[in-house]
Amino acid sequence: MAGQILIADDLSLNRTVLRGKLTSACYRTITANGGIAALALARSHKPDLVLLDYHMPDMDGLAVCQELRADPKTRDIPVILFSATADHGHRLSALAAGADDFLAKPLDEIYLLGRIRSLLRSVAHRDEWRLHPNTALQAGLAEAAGAFVVQPHLSLLSGQPDASAGWLSTLAAIWPEARLTGTSVANALGLDAPEQAPDLFVISPEALAISGLHVIAELRSRSATRHSEICIILPPAARANAAMALDLGAADILTLPLDRAESRLRLEKIIAHKQLADAQRRTLESQLGLAAFDPLTGLHNRNHAVTRLSRTITQDQGKFALLLIDLDRFKEINDQHGHNAGDDILQQVARRMQTDLRKSDILCRYGGEEFLLAMPNADLETARHVAERLCARIADDAFQLRNSDTRLTVTASIGISVHGAPKHPLTGEMLNQLLEASDKALRSAKLTGRNRVVSAQANVLA
Template identity: 45%
Template structure:
């Protein structure tokens, strides 16, 4: 947007050369109409418009929920004091003076568009979680932000810390030697933001440190702002292309530079924390989608695909794996006599004993009701039988304590089937059927025991497919 047609034409030609599609507007009213119609990813906005101040237009775009996600770069030839700060406070992502440096402009545009894509991806995942009924993650990050400063010289760092403490009160701001940064990045909790001099001892050392931080898991999602000298166009462009969250003035001796640094840094911290909440919601949503809410074990939705991966790995390695189908004996009588709360206590207790007495590599799932499934990769028949018999003893030996202070003796029946034993492998559903058939045999022969699936004994059908039982016998 520019009130001078020649400026719009020149800028449009530059952006077309960089393969950007553009829409032009000469007034604020026209710009708002074009934005509502095409919803661009980014707006280049001049301060001087014939019908509205550019700062006010920026504020209107950002205050409208339908357009608030659009990045804005303000371009101007005006030199009024405070104009830059006013634009940033109105929601602009950057403020560039005319004549605009094409190298810096295009690097800033690439950086903003990448950030917007990340925001949009997280927003879509957040929306999907809401659609599935998962609650929004609580704003856990209400504690002061932790900001780490890595200056080129100690005196620079002292100025930064003093200035930022005055403009960002209540936050934890510490200056750290560059040699200790990676150790601090792995601390708990990791820093929310870093401010790094572009040049630490040698030219570009700060950018190399930023790349190192971006490659480490604890600091990957932190806000990283690079402090550059005024006019360092090449360094600025490279920093943005390498993943800098934003650029800050290297010298904070003037009030305007200090205000700019604080506004930019605060905006990046807020964005980082919003993304943390979105990631937490997605992580929690995935966990809830894959786990049983009562016992915390995996559910059937997760267990089947995981079992398929175990079977695929067994086929590649040539090693066998075991599947156990476990069912609590006479569980219905527990609910009838003691109540469903007691039954829930027993289910939780069984899940805890299974988890405490199986290997970390073994998968445990609650398949529904009082039925559990255990998959043991890289396991021989002898090892699987020994583990199943041990589980029977562990369940039987100690009664389960109830939340009301009582206790209930419980036993479990187990059906065992082996996979990955050579030849054509049946689908995992068939192996689960086989374990279920063996479980029925355990029930029929007195309960509280382990039965191994035998295709002849349990009615093996042609092609290895077995009938799926409709219900367990209790």
Template identity: 40%
Template sequence: MAGSILIADNVPTNRIILKVKLASAYYDVTQAPSGAEVLALARRMRPNLIILDMDLGDMTGFEACAELKSDPVTTHIPVAIITPAQDKEAKIAALKAGADEFLTKPLDELTLTARVRALMRASATSEELRRRNETSHALGFNEASNLYDHPGKITLIGSTTEEAMSWRAGLKGMVSDQISIERADHLLEAIYHGDVADLYVISAQAGGSSDGLRLISDLRAREQTRNAGIVVVHGAQDRKEALMALDLGANDLITRGADPEEMTLRLRTQMRRKKDADLLQMTLDEGLRLATRDKLTGLYNRHYAMPHLEKIAAEAQETGQPYALMLIDIDRFKAVNDTYGHAVGDAVLIEVAERLRDNLRGMDLVSRFGGEEFLICMPMTSLMEARMVAERLRSAICAHPATVTPEGIPVTVSASIGLAMGGTPGGRASATDRLLDIADQALYGSKADGRNQVTLGGSCAA
């Protein structure tokens, strides 16, 4: 199925007709005959979309929508309310109740499915955000984003500057976001120079003819605006261009001449969705960081280092450029923990990690490989360069105390280093696991020979 939809109407015939229309597009449709039942089903099913009639028998669609949006379990589910075509008050009431959309009677099948597709896209983001928030709370992460506390930016692109100015005048005092006006033929240039908005309100005739629709594709194709909200203003009779706008990636439609209050409410909904999308991207980035970074030192962890090392090795084999691999182990680290405690040991690890970072290039891989052991991989590095860097790292670690205990005792540590070379021209590339074994044996040799030294692994370029 393309997604699950819960529909509610106290008239059985209306429910059946709507179900047939949606089922023909392969949506999984569940029916509810009353407001109480739709509320119960919504909590249990968590559908991708809820469509409510204005009259549910035991309550209005507006009341049901308000309850759905106030319930943490169902607040993220998009809701559409079916209203009479010419009832402006009902449309505004639907949006004020928290509805993401209103659908007007009679329900045209093409318009219905186009609107549903747009709402389903919004549902996917909301559902993923909900899922990640629940996971974060389960893991004890309760960080609250302040994205919603700051005004967003809205750019208006009318068919004429005068039209855009009339939109801005209607929105004045009704939205707290920054509003700017841009010409259609200057919009992409402005984005190129970094002038990017959260929402774009675009006339379908911006720039002449249907050029406004082309802007949708341009905005969706650019990284800076790929997730921006797009609202298209179209003529009342331009059904074809309106449906095309939704399928090109527009988030919402507004009929030209709509009440400023309607535009305000729709823009608020789209701004919330844009900030939801931004928050989702932040959680994705943070999830990637947590998955690939060592929590204590901030260095890459072993999970990240191994595939990255494989990539460096493969590129070295293709280019014939040598690369260096080092395993670094802090000498007598257990004694530090046993003597001063784990808090001091952690401080030593953090400082050693910082000294490693400070003495390597941005292109070099630096990772905590486990415990007090670190892995360094330096692409495009000769043996001579690698030995010089290894000695510099060894010296940097033991040059001065890594930390001072609460009692004022300086704690100085040294490190043993095992060095192996891969990708040397004239030799065959070593498999990374074999190269790691060579570096590990060299590290063992450094330890056996008295510690605090660099040992080059034998046959490291074989």
């Protein structure tokens, strides 16, 4: 669905002209004839973007922007302020009030549409998180409300070595607290890892003259630099390139001659946006990691283990052993000593089994008191030796319960199945057969006395 844009201007002709331009660009619009009406519509309709005239008789655009930023329901809506008075004070006041940009009338239609597209892309990305059903992922949004990054890393891209010192001096005057480095376009595109990339690339006019605007797209496409923000410096004569730069992925444009205060406000907004995006990614990575592990034992969970097994199957055609390990009479522990005691035993058993497994082995909590151990490149003799050692590790020393003098002796039964690679490459279907065979062998171990190892019969795996 096209983005909805609120247009606020006290002059009917201005609203009509803007509405026509945006409708032609396939945006939906709503209009307000003053600041008070604009504020009410923003709160009731929650548009994707707001275009505000600076001067309106009932409530000027600056006050409306400040009110929008103060309201949690509207604070993240992008705002563009515009005015026929484009002096230094108006620009700074607009940006300081939280506007995403300030434009002078008559509005440059090409730049305006480019800026709208850029801001709406950010809105769409943000809303993917806000609408996610996982509340922990949404918490990544709240993380950005914390302390601001006091020393962001800004890297200047300059096409001429002798110009770098001058630009770095200029950036140091704009943001003295920032960490500033200089590099070439080639070096920036050759970075190997995200941790080597800066928070923000500032591209000088000389670099743009040599490399062209496509350097923005190149930085956006590389895995090492795609999460870095990009800001370009343009001379007034090249202002026509601004819309294309935004479409290619630049976060903002600084126009020569640089105004220190305005440039600082724009750079701070870029870094704040990156801080939010970084918080979202950290939260996502954390959640993906948690999704792969059993929270009680710290072992991989069943789903992750099966996924790893399937991947290993396609990469490894050697012999492959599957061990199902089940704690004996575990229900009696829960019934007699409580579920906290049972959880304590499961945690300790997991730690004991992890002691000397190979790096290639995959150990997971399969469910309840049952564990799965997958052993690539292991024949029956090797698997049986490991299984017997695990039985001994579990049974030989009694388990000390936390906050108690109670010590419990626990045993385990293990069922083994082994796939012989030379004649039968391991497939997903064979994996299911191995699991069924291990389960059958485990049941046999239980029925014939517990605390023992039983392997599946050879014809099960033929």
